[in-house]
Amino acid sequence: MIGKVISGKEFSELVRAKVSKHVDQLKNEHGIIPGLAVVLVGEDPASKVYVRNKGEQTKAAGMKSIEHKLDESTSEKELLELIESLNEDTSIHGILCQLPLPSHINEDRVINSIAPDKDVDGFHISNVGLLGTGQKSMVPCTPLGCLMMLKDHYGDLTGLNAVVVGRSNIVGKPMANLLLRESCTVTIAHSRTKDIQEICKRADILVAAVGRPEMIDENWISSGATVIDVGINRIPHPDKAGKSKLVGDVDYESAVKVAGAITPVPGGVGPMTIACLLANTVTACCRANKLPEPDGLGV
Ligand code: GUN
Secondary structure, three states: OOOEEOOHHHHHHHHHHHHHHHHHHHHHHHOOOOEEEEEEEOOOHHHHHHHHHHHHHHHHOOOEEEEEEEOOOOOHHHHHHHHHHHHHOOOOOEEEEOOOOOOOOOHHHHHOOOOHHHEOOOOOHHHHHHHHOOOOOOOOHHHHHHHHHHHHHHOOOOOOEEEEEOOOOOOHHHHHHHHHHOOOEEEEEOOOOOOHHHHHHOOOEEEEOOOOOOOEOHHHOOOOOEEEEOOOEEEEOOOOOOOEEEEOOEOHHHHOOOOOEEOOOOOOHHHHHHHHHHHHHHHHHHHHOOOOOOOOOOO
């Protein structure tokens, strides 16, 4: 079997087109422009690229984008004061503080200082609790993107065996909660799980979010399973000396031989994350203005 390739790149273009359409409608019918503020502290090179892409795509969708780039030496107090001012700014509907933060700043304190209704990352403890209890919340962008692709592929996920490999707060745990909400039977596996390969092999849906390059191959995957690869790992290029290559947590060439459907890296989950950030910003804007939420941009 050669599995179907689920293109996050193509799917994210559809999501972004829906976002732009809704943004136009908000402007034309209500005079409202959704606004997203992104805060970056320090010089982490990967974070700088993510923040630049987030800003560009926010503007491309017709929304207001504000970037606050703060020096590495910024104190926690200064950062909290900035977030407080963004919480009070009615032209800003979404606030994202790019992680990781410098080690002298307490990430939990910063995340939990963002107004929950503007927390477009869905990381605030209130949103974590609301998602965990099946209530309306802001949903973390990467798991939201994975779920959108899975729902598009299957329609209904009821009763499917889902295994999530990885237990991070950003992906693993919210992904498991979302799949549970869709009535999947959910297992969270991680670095300490016994017989992890056998557990993965029972999955109809296998979500890999461990950050270990190409850990999962055809021997971990049941024939016909759907494999969602969240990993983005840079490794030395096997054929080109001095060059690097992006790979997922799944060995794609091996897995594609047995999977029923699979997301590639790059071009799979990655592009969906920013698309879902834009979707969350529109959703937050609609909620703030007591307007109906856009169709097809949430779960
Ligand atoms: N760093 C890596 N991924 C993310 C994310 O989804 N949101 C934020 N705020 N920081 C990140």
